[in-house]
Amino acid sequence: MVHVNHTWTQNFILAGFTTTGTLQPLAFLGTLCIYLLTLAENLFIIVLVQVDSGLSTPMYFFISVLSFLELWYVSTTVVTLLHTLLHRHSPISSALCFIQLYVFHSLGMTECYLLSVMALDRYLAICLPLHYHALMSRQIQLWLAGATWVAGFSAAIVPASLTATLPFCLKEVAHYFCDLAPLMQLACVDTGWHARANGTVIGVATGCNFVLILGLYGGILKAVLKLPSAASRAKAFSTCSSHMTVVALFYGSAFTVYVSSSGSRPEGTDKLIALMYALLTPFLNPIVYTLRNKEVKEAVKRVTDRLRTILKGS
Template identity: 80%
Template structure:
Protein backbone atom coordinates (compact mmCIF):
# COMPACT_ATOMS: atom_id res chain seq x y z
CA UNK A 1 0.00 0.00 0.00
CA UNK A 2 1.33 3.44 -0.93
CA UNK A 3 2.21 5.12 2.36
CA UNK A 4 2.42 8.62 0.89
CA UNK A 5 -1.11 8.54 -0.50
CA UNK A 6 -2.53 7.99 2.95
CA UNK A 7 -0.55 10.41 5.10
CA UNK A 8 -3.39 12.90 5.17
CA UNK A 9 -7.14 12.65 4.98
CA UNK A 10 -9.45 15.62 4.54
CA UNK A 11 -12.25 14.24 6.67
CA UNK A 12 -13.56 11.38 8.76
CA UNK A 13 -17.05 9.93 9.21
CA UNK A 14 -18.45 9.46 12.71
CA UNK A 15 -20.40 6.21 12.69
CA UNK A 16 -22.16 7.00 15.98
CA UNK A 17 -24.62 4.45 17.36
CA UNK A 18 -26.46 1.88 15.28
CA UNK A 19 -29.80 3.29 16.46
CA UNK A 20 -32.53 3.04 13.83
CA UNK A 21 -36.26 3.60 13.43
CA UNK A 22 -38.25 5.13 16.26
CA UNK A 23 -35.39 4.79 18.74
CA UNK A 24 -33.22 7.39 17.02
CA UNK A 25 -35.47 10.46 17.61
CA UNK A 26 -36.12 9.28 21.19
CA UNK A 27 -32.38 8.91 21.80
CA UNK A 28 -31.80 12.34 20.27
CA UNK A 29 -34.41 14.02 22.47
CA UNK A 30 -33.12 12.22 25.56
CA UNK A 31 -29.51 13.25 24.90
CA UNK A 32 -30.60 16.82 24.10
CA UNK A 33 -32.58 17.11 27.34
CA UNK A 34 -29.69 15.75 29.41
CA UNK A 35 -27.30 18.14 27.64
CA UNK A 36 -29.48 21.19 28.33
CA UNK A 37 -30.05 20.13 31.95
CA UNK A 38 -26.30 19.63 32.34
CA UNK A 39 -25.61 23.15 31.08
CA UNK A 40 -28.31 24.59 33.33
CA UNK A 41 -27.18 22.64 36.42
CA UNK A 42 -23.52 23.56 36.13
CA UNK A 43 -24.31 27.19 35.34
CA UNK A 44 -26.57 27.23 38.40
CA UNK A 45 -23.68 26.12 40.64
CA UNK A 46 -21.26 28.68 39.16
CA UNK A 47 -23.72 31.56 39.57
CA UNK A 48 -24.79 30.48 43.06
CA UNK A 49 -21.21 30.16 44.38
CA UNK A 50 -20.32 33.62 43.08
CA UNK A 51 -23.61 35.21 44.16
CA UNK A 52 -23.71 34.02 47.78
CA UNK A 53 -21.01 34.93 50.28
CA UNK A 54 -21.91 31.91 52.40
CA UNK A 55 -20.38 29.69 49.72
CA UNK A 56 -17.15 31.67 49.45
CA UNK A 57 -15.05 28.80 50.76
CA UNK A 58 -12.25 26.89 48.98
CA UNK A 59 -14.42 23.78 48.64
CA UNK A 60 -17.17 25.62 46.75
CA UNK A 61 -14.65 27.57 44.70
CA UNK A 62 -13.20 24.30 43.39
CA UNK A 63 -16.72 22.93 42.84
CA UNK A 64 -17.50 26.00 40.70
CA UNK A 65 -14.26 25.44 38.75
CA UNK A 66 -15.31 21.81 38.20
CA UNK A 67 -18.73 22.98 36.97
CA UNK A 68 -17.06 25.43 34.57
CA UNK A 69 -14.88 22.62 33.27
CA UNK A 70 -17.92 20.34 32.85
CA UNK A 71 -19.63 22.96 30.68
CA UNK A 72 -16.77 22.74 28.18
CA UNK A 73 -16.30 19.01 28.63
CA UNK A 74 -19.87 18.12 27.76
CA UNK A 75 -19.97 20.65 24.91
CA UNK A 76 -16.92 19.04 23.29
CA UNK A 77 -18.61 15.71 22.54
CA UNK A 78 -22.39 16.00 22.91
CA UNK A 79 -22.97 18.18 19.78
CA UNK A 80 -21.41 15.46 17.61
CA UNK A 81 -23.41 12.83 19.52
CA UNK A 82 -26.61 14.74 18.74
CA UNK A 83 -25.59 15.05 15.11
CA UNK A 84 -24.97 11.31 14.71
CA UNK A 85 -28.26 10.50 16.46
CA UNK A 86 -30.12 12.92 14.19
CA UNK A 87 -28.46 12.09 10.86
CA UNK A 88 -26.70 8.77 11.36
CA UNK A 89 -23.13 8.74 10.06
CA UNK A 90 -21.81 12.31 10.13
CA UNK A 91 -18.75 13.71 8.34
CA UNK A 92 -16.21 15.70 10.35
CA UNK A 93 -13.14 17.45 8.98
CA UNK A 94 -9.79 16.09 10.08
CA UNK A 95 -8.85 19.45 11.63
CA UNK A 96 -12.00 19.51 13.77
CA UNK A 97 -11.54 15.84 14.61
CA UNK A 98 -7.98 16.23 15.89
CA UNK A 99 -8.93 19.44 17.71
CA UNK A 100 -11.76 17.53 19.41
CA UNK A 101 -9.28 14.84 20.50
CA UNK A 102 -7.00 17.49 21.98
CA UNK A 103 -9.70 19.47 23.80
CA UNK A 104 -11.46 16.36 25.09
CA UNK A 105 -8.32 14.86 26.60
CA UNK A 106 -7.10 18.24 27.85
CA UNK A 107 -10.32 18.74 29.78
CA UNK A 108 -10.24 15.12 30.98
CA UNK A 109 -6.71 15.44 32.35
CA UNK A 110 -7.57 18.83 33.84
CA UNK A 111 -10.50 17.24 35.69
CA UNK A 112 -8.22 14.43 36.84
CA UNK A 113 -5.85 16.96 38.45
CA UNK A 114 -8.72 19.07 39.77
CA UNK A 115 -10.18 16.08 41.62
CA UNK A 116 -6.77 15.67 43.28
CA UNK A 117 -6.76 19.32 44.31
CA UNK A 118 -10.25 18.91 45.77
CA UNK A 119 -9.04 15.88 47.75
CA UNK A 120 -6.14 17.98 49.06
CA UNK A 121 -8.60 20.70 50.07
CA UNK A 122 -10.68 18.21 52.07
CA UNK A 123 -7.54 16.78 53.67
CA UNK A 124 -6.36 20.22 54.84
CA UNK A 125 -9.85 21.16 56.06
CA UNK A 126 -10.15 18.03 58.21
CA UNK A 127 -6.54 17.29 59.19
CA UNK A 128 -5.23 20.87 59.46
CA UNK A 129 -8.31 22.87 60.57
CA UNK A 130 -6.39 25.57 62.45
CA UNK A 131 -4.11 26.36 59.50
CA UNK A 132 -6.67 25.59 56.76
CA UNK A 133 -7.53 29.17 55.76
CA UNK A 134 -3.87 30.14 55.85
CA UNK A 135 -2.79 27.19 53.70
CA UNK A 136 -5.75 27.43 51.31
CA UNK A 137 -5.75 31.19 50.78
CA UNK A 138 -7.51 32.79 47.84
CA UNK A 139 -4.20 33.18 46.03
CA UNK A 140 -3.38 29.51 46.60
CA UNK A 141 -6.83 28.50 45.33
CA UNK A 142 -6.27 30.41 42.09
CA UNK A 143 -2.78 28.96 41.67
CA UNK A 144 -3.96 25.40 42.19
CA UNK A 145 -6.94 25.81 39.86
CA UNK A 146 -4.77 27.44 37.18
CA UNK A 147 -2.14 24.71 37.50
CA UNK A 148 -4.71 21.99 36.78
CA UNK A 149 -5.62 23.67 33.46
CA UNK A 150 -2.01 24.31 32.45
CA UNK A 151 -0.91 20.73 33.22
CA UNK A 152 -3.98 19.19 31.59
CA UNK A 153 -3.69 21.13 28.33
CA UNK A 154 0.10 20.63 28.19
CA UNK A 155 0.08 16.88 28.82
CA UNK A 156 -2.58 16.17 26.19
CA UNK A 157 -0.39 17.71 23.48
CA UNK A 158 1.59 14.46 23.32
CA UNK A 159 -1.20 11.94 22.52
CA UNK A 160 -3.13 14.44 20.37
CA UNK A 161 -0.12 15.40 18.21
CA UNK A 162 0.98 11.76 17.81
CA UNK A 163 -2.52 10.79 16.67
CA UNK A 164 -2.69 13.66 14.20
CA UNK A 165 0.63 12.56 12.66
CA UNK A 166 -0.61 9.04 11.84
CA UNK A 167 -1.31 8.00 8.22
CA UNK A 168 -4.93 6.86 7.89
CA UNK A 169 -6.25 4.28 5.43
CA UNK A 170 -9.87 4.37 6.57
CA UNK A 171 -12.27 7.21 7.32
CA UNK A 172 -15.15 5.73 9.35
CA UNK A 173 -14.65 6.33 13.09
CA UNK A 174 -16.52 3.72 15.15
CA UNK A 175 -17.59 6.29 17.71
CA UNK A 176 -19.77 9.37 18.10
CA UNK A 177 -16.75 11.65 18.64
CA UNK A 178 -13.06 11.54 17.77
CA UNK A 179 -11.06 9.67 20.40
CA UNK A 180 -7.62 8.08 20.48
CA UNK A 181 -8.50 4.38 20.30
CA UNK A 182 -11.10 4.63 17.46
CA UNK A 183 -8.72 6.76 15.39
CA UNK A 184 -5.78 4.40 15.95
CA UNK A 185 -7.85 1.57 14.45
CA UNK A 186 -7.97 3.53 11.16
CA UNK A 187 -4.20 3.93 10.80
CA UNK A 188 -2.23 2.34 7.98
CA UNK A 189 0.71 1.54 10.25
CA UNK A 190 1.33 -0.40 13.43
CA UNK A 191 0.23 1.81 16.33
CA UNK A 192 1.58 -0.31 19.19
CA UNK A 193 4.33 2.25 19.85
CA UNK A 194 1.74 5.03 19.98
CA UNK A 195 -0.39 2.94 22.33
CA UNK A 196 2.56 2.56 24.70
CA UNK A 197 3.10 6.34 24.69
CA UNK A 198 -0.58 6.92 25.42
CA UNK A 199 -0.45 4.45 28.32
CA UNK A 200 2.62 6.16 29.75
CA UNK A 201 1.20 9.68 29.47
CA UNK A 202 -2.48 9.13 30.22
CA UNK A 203 -2.03 6.05 32.41
CA UNK A 204 0.70 7.51 34.59
CA UNK A 205 -1.16 10.79 35.07
CA UNK A 206 -4.37 8.95 35.94
CA UNK A 207 -2.67 6.51 38.31
CA UNK A 208 -0.60 9.19 40.06
CA UNK A 209 -3.69 11.33 40.67
CA UNK A 210 -5.71 8.34 41.86
CA UNK A 211 -2.95 7.28 44.25
CA UNK A 212 -2.70 10.84 45.54
CA UNK A 213 -6.47 10.98 46.14
CA UNK A 214 -6.40 7.62 47.93
CA UNK A 215 -3.50 8.86 50.05
CA UNK A 216 -5.41 12.00 51.00
CA UNK A 217 -8.48 9.98 51.96
CA UNK A 218 -6.31 7.58 53.92
CA UNK A 219 -5.14 10.54 56.00
CA UNK A 220 -8.70 11.83 56.29
CA UNK A 221 -9.97 8.43 57.47
CA UNK A 222 -7.23 8.22 60.06
CA UNK A 223 -8.03 11.72 61.37
CA UNK A 224 -11.81 11.22 61.37
CA UNK A 225 -11.62 7.99 63.34
CA UNK A 226 -9.86 9.94 66.10
CA UNK A 227 -12.75 12.41 66.46
CA UNK A 228 -14.52 12.06 69.83
CA UNK A 229 -18.18 11.93 68.79
CA UNK A 230 -20.14 10.07 66.13
CA UNK A 231 -21.80 13.33 65.06
CA UNK A 232 -18.45 14.99 64.31
CA UNK A 233 -17.29 11.92 62.38
CA UNK A 234 -20.50 11.88 60.35
CA UNK A 235 -20.15 15.59 59.56
CA UNK A 236 -16.55 15.11 58.41
CA UNK A 237 -17.46 12.19 56.18
CA UNK A 238 -20.43 14.08 54.71
CA UNK A 239 -18.12 16.80 53.37
CA UNK A 240 -16.18 14.12 51.47
CA UNK A 241 -19.00 11.83 50.26
CA UNK A 242 -19.90 13.91 47.20
CA UNK A 243 -16.30 14.15 46.06
CA UNK A 244 -15.73 10.42 46.57
CA UNK A 245 -18.81 9.66 44.43
CA UNK A 246 -17.53 11.83 41.57
CA UNK A 247 -14.05 10.30 41.86
CA UNK A 248 -15.54 6.80 41.61
CA UNK A 249 -17.58 7.69 38.51
CA UNK A 250 -14.70 9.45 36.78
CA UNK A 251 -11.85 7.02 37.43
CA UNK A 252 -14.05 3.94 37.14
CA UNK A 253 -15.22 4.80 33.62
CA UNK A 254 -11.74 5.94 32.53
CA UNK A 255 -10.12 2.67 33.61
CA UNK A 256 -12.81 0.58 31.92
CA UNK A 257 -12.23 2.34 28.58
CA UNK A 258 -8.46 2.90 28.58
CA UNK A 259 -7.32 -0.18 30.53
CA UNK A 260 -9.91 -2.63 29.28
CA UNK A 261 -9.50 -4.95 26.26
CA UNK A 262 -9.28 -3.40 22.81
CA UNK A 263 -10.69 -4.61 19.54
CA UNK A 264 -13.90 -4.63 17.59
CA UNK A 265 -15.89 -6.27 20.40
CA UNK A 266 -14.88 -3.42 22.71
CA UNK A 267 -16.19 -0.69 20.38
CA UNK A 268 -19.79 -0.89 21.57
CA UNK A 269 -18.70 -1.07 25.19
CA UNK A 270 -16.41 1.95 24.75
CA UNK A 271 -19.23 4.05 23.30
CA UNK A 272 -21.56 3.18 26.17
CA UNK A 273 -18.92 3.85 28.83
CA UNK A 274 -18.01 7.09 27.03
CA UNK A 275 -21.59 8.21 27.59
CA UNK A 276 -20.98 7.86 31.33
CA UNK A 277 -17.97 10.16 31.57
CA UNK A 278 -18.80 12.51 28.68
CA UNK A 279 -22.56 12.99 29.25
CA UNK A 280 -23.91 11.45 32.46
CA UNK A 281 -21.07 12.36 34.84
CA UNK A 282 -21.28 16.10 33.98
CA UNK A 283 -25.06 15.76 34.34
CA UNK A 284 -24.90 14.10 37.77
CA UNK A 285 -22.13 16.28 39.22
CA UNK A 286 -24.40 19.26 40.04
CA UNK A 287 -26.95 16.87 41.56
CA UNK A 288 -24.31 15.05 43.60
CA UNK A 289 -22.85 18.28 45.00
CA UNK A 290 -26.20 19.92 45.80
CA UNK A 291 -28.43 16.99 46.85
CA UNK A 292 -29.04 17.05 50.63
CA UNK A 293 -26.52 19.88 50.96
CA UNK A 294 -27.81 22.25 53.63
CA UNK A 295 -25.32 25.00 52.76
CA UNK A 296 -26.43 25.05 49.13
CA UNK A 297 -30.13 25.00 50.11
CA UNK A 298 -29.59 27.92 52.48
CA UNK A 299 -27.65 29.79 49.81
CA UNK A 300 -30.53 29.28 47.35
CA UNK A 301 -32.95 30.72 49.93
CA UNK A 302 -30.74 33.77 50.53
CA UNK A 303 -30.25 34.49 46.83
CA UNK A 304 -33.96 33.96 46.13
CA UNK A 305 -34.84 36.36 48.95
CA UNK A 306 -32.51 39.01 47.51
CA UNK A 307 -34.03 38.57 44.06
CA UNK A 308 -37.56 38.91 45.44
CA UNK A 309 -36.53 42.04 47.35
CA UNK A 310 -35.08 43.62 44.20
CA UNK A 311 -38.23 42.81 42.22
CA UNK A 312 -40.47 44.35 44.88
CA UNK A 313 -38.41 47.53 44.89
CA UNK A 314 -38.52 47.79 41.11
Protein backbone atom coordinates in the same frame (compact mmCIF):
# COMPACT_ATOMS: atom_id res chain seq x y z
CA MET B 1 10.75 -3.77 -1.71
CA VAL B 2 6.97 -3.55 -1.45
CA HIS B 3 5.58 -0.07 -1.78
CA VAL B 4 2.54 0.68 0.38
CA ASN B 5 0.27 3.47 -0.81
CA HIS B 6 -0.71 5.44 2.30
CA THR B 7 -3.82 7.55 1.89
CA TRP B 8 -3.76 10.81 3.85
CA THR B 9 -7.44 11.43 4.45
CA GLN B 10 -8.77 14.98 4.67
CA ASN B 11 -12.02 14.01 6.38
CA PHE B 12 -13.33 11.38 8.76
CA ILE B 13 -16.81 9.94 9.18
CA LEU B 14 -18.11 9.34 12.69
CA ALA B 15 -20.15 6.14 12.74
CA GLY B 16 -22.07 7.02 15.90
CA PHE B 17 -24.79 4.73 17.23
CA THR B 18 -27.06 2.44 15.24
CA THR B 19 -30.51 3.91 15.89
CA THR B 20 -33.54 3.25 13.70
CA GLY B 21 -37.27 3.98 13.67
CA THR B 22 -38.84 5.76 16.64
CA LEU B 23 -35.72 5.12 18.75
CA GLN B 24 -33.71 7.62 16.71
CA PRO B 25 -35.68 10.82 17.53
CA LEU B 26 -36.18 9.65 21.13
CA ALA B 27 -32.42 9.16 21.58
CA PHE B 28 -31.80 12.59 20.06
CA LEU B 29 -34.36 14.35 22.26
CA GLY B 30 -33.18 12.50 25.38
CA THR B 31 -29.56 13.46 24.74
CA LEU B 32 -30.51 17.07 23.97
CA CYS B 33 -32.53 17.32 27.21
CA ILE B 34 -29.67 15.89 29.28
CA TYR B 35 -27.24 18.31 27.63
CA LEU B 36 -29.42 21.36 28.28
CA LEU B 37 -30.02 20.27 31.88
CA THR B 38 -26.27 19.76 32.31
CA LEU B 39 -25.59 23.30 31.13
CA ALA B 40 -28.31 24.69 33.40
CA GLU B 41 -27.13 22.75 36.47
CA ASN B 42 -23.49 23.71 36.13
CA LEU B 43 -24.29 27.35 35.35
CA PHE B 44 -26.56 27.39 38.40
CA ILE B 45 -23.70 26.26 40.66
CA ILE B 46 -21.25 28.79 39.17
CA VAL B 47 -23.67 31.69 39.63
CA LEU B 48 -24.76 30.57 43.12
CA VAL B 49 -21.16 30.36 44.38
CA GLN B 50 -20.44 33.80 42.92
CA VAL B 51 -23.47 35.63 44.34
CA ASP B 52 -23.79 34.02 47.79
CA SER B 53 -21.18 34.91 50.38
CA GLY B 54 -22.07 31.84 52.43
CA LEU B 55 -20.46 29.68 49.75
CA SER B 56 -17.25 31.71 49.54
CA THR B 57 -15.12 28.84 50.82
CA PRO B 58 -12.31 26.97 49.04
CA MET B 59 -14.46 23.85 48.68
CA TYR B 60 -17.22 25.65 46.78
CA PHE B 61 -14.71 27.64 44.76
CA PHE B 62 -13.25 24.39 43.42
CA ILE B 63 -16.75 22.99 42.86
CA SER B 64 -17.53 26.04 40.72
CA VAL B 65 -14.28 25.51 38.78
CA LEU B 66 -15.33 21.90 38.21
CA SER B 67 -18.73 23.07 36.96
CA PHE B 68 -17.05 25.51 34.56
CA LEU B 69 -14.86 22.69 33.28
CA GLU B 70 -17.87 20.41 32.85
CA LEU B 71 -19.60 22.98 30.64
CA TRP B 72 -16.77 22.73 28.12
CA TYR B 73 -16.17 19.02 28.66
CA VAL B 74 -19.70 17.97 27.78
CA SER B 75 -19.97 20.49 24.93
CA THR B 76 -16.83 19.11 23.25
CA THR B 77 -18.55 15.89 22.19
CA VAL B 78 -22.30 16.53 22.38
CA VAL B 79 -22.58 18.33 19.03
CA THR B 80 -21.16 15.39 17.10
CA LEU B 81 -23.17 13.00 19.30
CA LEU B 82 -26.44 14.76 18.43
CA HIS B 83 -25.52 14.82 14.75
CA THR B 84 -24.73 11.10 14.65
CA LEU B 85 -27.97 10.31 16.47
CA LEU B 86 -29.91 12.12 13.75
CA HIS B 87 -27.91 11.11 10.70
CA ARG B 88 -25.83 8.18 12.01
CA HIS B 89 -22.82 8.97 9.83
CA SER B 90 -21.39 12.40 10.61
CA PRO B 91 -18.56 13.82 8.46
CA ILE B 92 -15.88 15.81 10.27
CA SER B 93 -12.74 17.41 8.87
CA SER B 94 -9.43 16.00 10.05
CA ALA B 95 -8.50 19.38 11.58
CA LEU B 96 -11.69 19.54 13.66
CA CYS B 97 -11.32 15.88 14.55
CA PHE B 98 -7.85 16.36 16.03
CA ILE B 99 -8.91 19.58 17.78
CA GLN B 100 -11.78 17.66 19.37
CA LEU B 101 -9.38 14.88 20.37
CA TYR B 102 -6.97 17.34 21.99
CA VAL B 103 -9.58 19.46 23.79
CA PHE B 104 -11.49 16.43 25.09
CA HIS B 105 -8.38 14.80 26.56
CA SER B 106 -7.09 18.14 27.86
CA LEU B 107 -10.30 18.73 29.78
CA GLY B 108 -10.39 15.11 30.95
CA MET B 109 -6.87 15.28 32.38
CA THR B 110 -7.59 18.72 33.83
CA GLU B 111 -10.47 17.12 35.72
CA CYS B 112 -8.10 14.45 37.04
CA TYR B 113 -5.82 17.13 38.49
CA LEU B 114 -8.76 19.17 39.77
CA LEU B 115 -10.24 16.18 41.62
CA SER B 116 -6.85 15.75 43.32
CA VAL B 117 -6.82 19.41 44.36
CA MET B 118 -10.35 19.03 45.75
CA ALA B 119 -9.19 16.00 47.77
CA LEU B 120 -6.24 18.06 49.05
CA ASP B 121 -8.67 20.79 50.11
CA ARG B 122 -10.73 18.28 52.14
CA TYR B 123 -7.55 16.83 53.66
CA LEU B 124 -6.34 20.24 54.86
CA ALA B 125 -9.80 21.18 56.17
CA ILE B 126 -10.14 17.99 58.23
CA CYS B 127 -6.57 17.13 59.18
CA LEU B 128 -5.14 20.65 59.62
CA PRO B 129 -8.16 22.80 60.54
CA LEU B 130 -6.16 25.43 62.47
CA HIS B 131 -3.91 26.14 59.47
CA TYR B 132 -6.55 25.55 56.77
CA HIS B 133 -7.35 29.17 55.87
CA ALA B 134 -3.66 30.11 55.72
CA LEU B 135 -2.78 27.07 53.59
CA MET B 136 -5.79 27.56 51.30
CA SER B 137 -5.80 31.33 50.86
CA ARG B 138 -7.52 32.91 47.86
CA GLN B 139 -4.21 33.33 46.07
CA ILE B 140 -3.35 29.66 46.56
CA GLN B 141 -6.83 28.63 45.40
CA LEU B 142 -6.38 30.56 42.16
CA TRP B 143 -2.88 29.19 41.67
CA LEU B 144 -4.02 25.58 42.19
CA ALA B 145 -7.00 26.02 39.87
CA GLY B 146 -4.81 27.53 37.15
CA ALA B 147 -2.17 24.83 37.58
CA THR B 148 -4.75 22.08 36.94
CA TRP B 149 -5.65 23.63 33.57
CA VAL B 150 -2.01 24.13 32.56
CA ALA B 151 -1.13 20.55 33.57
CA GLY B 152 -4.13 19.04 31.77
CA PHE B 153 -3.67 20.92 28.50
CA SER B 154 0.10 20.26 28.55
CA ALA B 155 -0.23 16.51 29.16
CA ALA B 156 -2.75 16.10 26.31
CA ILE B 157 -0.30 17.48 23.73
CA VAL B 158 1.59 14.18 23.49
CA PRO B 159 -1.26 11.74 22.69
CA ALA B 160 -3.01 14.25 20.43
CA SER B 161 0.10 15.13 18.41
CA LEU B 162 1.23 11.50 18.09
CA THR B 163 -2.19 10.51 16.76
CA ALA B 164 -2.48 13.51 14.43
CA THR B 165 0.81 12.67 12.68
CA LEU B 166 -0.29 9.14 11.73
CA PRO B 167 -1.08 8.30 8.09
CA PHE B 168 -4.70 7.12 7.78
CA CYS B 169 -5.98 4.69 5.15
CA LEU B 170 -9.57 4.47 6.40
CA LYS B 171 -12.11 7.18 7.13
CA GLU B 172 -14.91 5.73 9.27
CA VAL B 173 -14.34 6.23 13.00
CA ALA B 174 -16.20 3.62 15.06
CA HIS B 175 -17.30 6.18 17.63
CA TYR B 176 -19.45 9.29 18.01
CA PHE B 177 -16.43 11.55 18.58
CA CYS B 178 -12.73 11.51 17.74
CA ASP B 179 -10.98 9.44 20.41
CA LEU B 180 -7.54 7.84 20.49
CA ALA B 181 -8.24 4.13 20.02
CA PRO B 182 -10.85 4.45 17.22
CA LEU B 183 -8.58 6.82 15.30
CA MET B 184 -5.46 4.65 15.63
CA GLN B 185 -7.43 1.70 14.24
CA LEU B 186 -7.65 3.62 10.94
CA ALA B 187 -3.89 4.11 10.55
CA CYS B 188 -1.92 2.57 7.69
CA VAL B 189 1.02 1.72 9.96
CA ASP B 190 1.57 -0.25 13.12
CA THR B 191 0.47 1.89 16.07
CA GLY B 192 1.83 -0.27 18.88
CA TRP B 193 4.47 2.28 19.86
CA HIS B 194 1.96 5.13 19.71
CA ALA B 195 -0.49 3.21 21.89
CA ARG B 196 2.21 2.54 24.50
CA ALA B 197 3.31 6.20 24.52
CA ASN B 198 -0.28 7.44 24.78
CA GLY B 199 -1.04 4.91 27.49
CA THR B 200 2.03 5.98 29.46
CA VAL B 201 1.15 9.68 29.39
CA ILE B 202 -2.53 9.16 30.21
CA GLY B 203 -1.72 6.41 32.72
CA VAL B 204 0.80 8.57 34.60
CA ALA B 205 -1.52 11.59 34.66
CA THR B 206 -4.61 9.69 35.78
CA GLY B 207 -2.86 7.02 37.86
CA CYS B 208 -0.72 9.42 39.90
CA ASN B 209 -3.72 11.62 40.62
CA PHE B 210 -5.81 8.61 41.63
CA VAL B 211 -3.08 7.34 43.97
CA LEU B 212 -2.77 10.84 45.45
CA ILE B 213 -6.54 10.97 46.05
CA LEU B 214 -6.45 7.55 47.75
CA GLY B 215 -3.53 8.65 49.93
CA LEU B 216 -5.26 11.87 50.95
CA TYR B 217 -8.47 10.03 51.82
CA GLY B 218 -6.44 7.53 53.78
CA GLY B 219 -5.17 10.43 55.87
CA ILE B 220 -8.69 11.83 56.18
CA LEU B 221 -10.05 8.47 57.34
CA LYS B 222 -7.32 8.16 59.94
CA ALA B 223 -8.04 11.67 61.26
CA VAL B 224 -11.82 11.22 61.28
CA LEU B 225 -11.65 7.97 63.22
CA LYS B 226 -9.79 9.85 65.98
CA LEU B 227 -12.63 12.35 66.44
CA PRO B 228 -14.35 11.94 69.83
CA SER B 229 -18.04 11.85 68.87
CA ALA B 230 -20.07 10.02 66.25
CA ALA B 231 -21.71 13.31 65.24
CA SER B 232 -18.37 14.98 64.47
CA ARG B 233 -17.24 11.92 62.50
CA ALA B 234 -20.48 11.92 60.48
CA LYS B 235 -20.12 15.64 59.74
CA ALA B 236 -16.52 15.20 58.57
CA PHE B 237 -17.45 12.28 56.32
CA SER B 238 -20.43 14.20 54.88
CA THR B 239 -18.11 16.92 53.53
CA CYS B 240 -16.18 14.26 51.58
CA SER B 241 -18.96 11.94 50.41
CA SER B 242 -19.94 14.03 47.36
CA HIS B 243 -16.36 14.28 46.16
CA MET B 244 -15.77 10.55 46.63
CA THR B 245 -18.90 9.81 44.58
CA VAL B 246 -17.71 12.06 41.73
CA VAL B 247 -14.24 10.44 41.81
CA ALA B 248 -15.80 6.97 41.63
CA LEU B 249 -18.01 7.96 38.66
CA PHE B 250 -15.20 9.61 36.72
CA TYR B 251 -12.37 7.16 37.33
CA GLY B 252 -14.56 4.06 37.17
CA SER B 253 -15.73 4.76 33.62
CA ALA B 254 -12.44 6.27 32.39
CA PHE B 255 -10.31 3.36 33.65
CA THR B 256 -12.68 0.90 31.98
CA VAL B 257 -12.03 2.48 28.58
CA TYR B 258 -8.39 3.60 28.75
CA VAL B 259 -6.80 0.99 31.03
CA SER B 260 -8.60 -2.29 30.34
CA SER B 261 -8.25 -4.12 27.03
CA SER B 262 -10.86 -3.07 24.48
CA GLY B 263 -10.52 -6.38 22.68
CA SER B 264 -12.17 -8.21 25.56
CA ARG B 265 -15.35 -6.12 25.32
CA PRO B 266 -18.22 -6.48 22.83
CA GLU B 267 -18.17 -4.10 19.87
CA GLY B 268 -19.78 -0.77 20.71
CA THR B 269 -19.30 -1.09 24.47
CA ASP B 270 -16.68 1.68 24.55
CA LYS B 271 -19.20 4.10 23.03
CA LEU B 272 -21.72 3.31 25.76
CA ILE B 273 -19.08 3.68 28.49
CA ALA B 274 -17.96 6.96 26.91
CA LEU B 275 -21.52 8.24 27.32
CA MET B 276 -21.09 7.73 31.06
CA TYR B 277 -18.01 9.91 31.54
CA ALA B 278 -18.56 12.33 28.65
CA LEU B 279 -22.28 13.04 29.09
CA LEU B 280 -23.81 11.50 32.22
CA THR B 281 -21.00 12.35 34.68
CA PRO B 282 -21.15 16.12 33.93
CA PHE B 283 -24.95 15.81 34.33
CA LEU B 284 -24.74 13.93 37.64
CA ASN B 285 -21.92 15.92 39.28
CA PRO B 286 -24.00 19.04 40.08
CA ILE B 287 -26.78 16.80 41.46
CA VAL B 288 -24.29 14.92 43.64
CA TYR B 289 -22.86 18.16 45.03
CA THR B 290 -26.24 19.82 45.70
CA LEU B 291 -28.55 16.93 46.63
CA ARG B 292 -29.30 17.01 50.37
CA ASN B 293 -26.60 19.68 50.78
CA LYS B 294 -27.74 21.93 53.61
CA GLU B 295 -25.35 24.78 52.77
CA VAL B 296 -26.48 24.91 49.13
CA LYS B 297 -30.16 24.83 50.15
CA GLU B 298 -29.58 27.71 52.56
CA ALA B 299 -27.71 29.64 49.86
CA VAL B 300 -30.59 29.14 47.41
CA LYS B 301 -33.03 30.40 50.05
CA ARG B 302 -30.89 33.48 50.74
CA VAL B 303 -30.58 34.33 47.05
CA THR B 304 -34.30 33.74 46.49
CA ASP B 305 -35.23 35.98 49.43
CA ARG B 306 -32.88 38.66 48.12
CA LEU B 307 -34.48 38.53 44.67
CA ARG B 308 -37.97 38.76 46.18
CA THR B 309 -36.91 41.83 48.18
CA ILE B 310 -35.49 43.48 45.06
CA LEU B 311 -38.62 42.71 43.03
CA LYS B 312 -40.91 44.04 45.78
CA GLY B 313 -38.83 47.20 46.02
CA SER B 314 -39.07 47.82 42.30
